[in-house]
C-alpha cells in the first residue's frame with residue numbers, strides 16, 4: 001500500500017477512502033536536523049522505550065536520495081537490527097526522487113496507512129534541508145529539531161527557520177564539548193521570542209549512543225502530545241492538514257480540466273505575439 005502511495009497509483013484514492021474510518025489515533029513525530037546529528041540513533045532509542053511500553057512503532061526515513069544517507073541507511077539497518085526482527089516495528093525509507101513535489105501529501109498518506117494498520121507511534125526522520133523538511137513537518141503532530149554542540153556556530157543562520165518548526169529541541173551528542181553552551185544560547189533565544197501559544201519549547205539534552213536523556217525526551221514528547229490534545233491544537237492541526245490536502249486536490253483537478261488542448265495551443269500560438277497578461281486573459285476567457 002505504501003509503495004502504491006509512493007507511485008501515485010490510480011487505486012490510491014479509493015483505498016484511502018476505505019481506510020479513512022480507521023485513521024486518527026497514531027501520534028506522529030517528525031525528527032529533523034543536520035546530517036549526522038544522531039537522528040537515527042535517537043529514533044532507535046526512542047523506539048526501544050516505546051516498545052517496552054507496548055506501543056507499535058512505524059518509522060519512515062525520508063530523503064534517502066541525500067548524499068549523506070546512502071551509507072547511513074546501511075548503518076541504520078545494523079543499528080536497528082533488533083527492530084527489523086520485531087513485527088510491531090515497521091521501518092521504511094521513502095524516496096523523494098530529487099523533487100519534493102507532493103512529499104507533504106505522500107508523507108501524510110503513508111502516515112494514514114500505518115495509522116490504519118494500528119501503529120501507535122509514527123516517526124518520520126528527515127535531514128534538515130529546506131523543503132523536504134518543511135513538507136514532513138506539515139505531516140506530523142510534534143517536530144523535534146536535533147542539534148549537536150557544534151551547531152552553535154550556525155545557529156544564527158538557522159534560527160529563523162528552526163524556531164518556526166520546532167516543538168522540542170534536542171541537543172544530541174551532549175557527551176561532547178559545547179553542549180551546555182548551546183543549551184544556554186537556545187534558552188536565551190527562546191526567552192526572547194514572542195510566544196503566542198502556551199507551549200514553551202523545551203530543550204532536551206541527549207547522548208543517543210549512550211542512551212542518556214532519552215527517557216526525559218519521551219516524557220517531553222508525551223507532554224507535548226497531551227498539550228496538543230488538551231488545548232485543542234491537535235484537532236486544529238489535523239483539520240488544517242486536511243483543509244490543505246483538499247485544497248490541493250481540488251486545485252490539481254481544476255488545472256487538469258482547464259488545460260484542454262485548445263487552451264495549450266492558444267498559449268503556444270500567443271507566446272511570441274502577446275504580452276503575458278493579455279495572453280492569460282484571452283486563455284481564461286476561452287470557453
Ligand SMILES: Nc1nc2c(ncn2[C@@H]2O[C@H](COP(=O)(O)OP(=O)(O)OP(=O)(O)O)[C@@H](O)[C@H]2O)c(=O)[nH]1
Nearest residue numbers: 035036037038039040041068069072173207208209
Ligand atoms: N558522540 C556521540 N556520537 C553520536 C551520538 N549519537 C549519534 N552519534 C554518532 O553519530 C553518527 C551519526 O549518527 P546517525 O544516528 O546516523 O545520525 P543521523 O542524524 O541519523 O544521520 P543522517 O541520517 O545521515 O543525517 C553515528 O556514528 C553515531 O554513532 C551521541 O550522542 N554522541
Ligand SMILES: [Mg+2]
Nearest residue numbers: 039040072125
Ligand atoms: Mg539517519
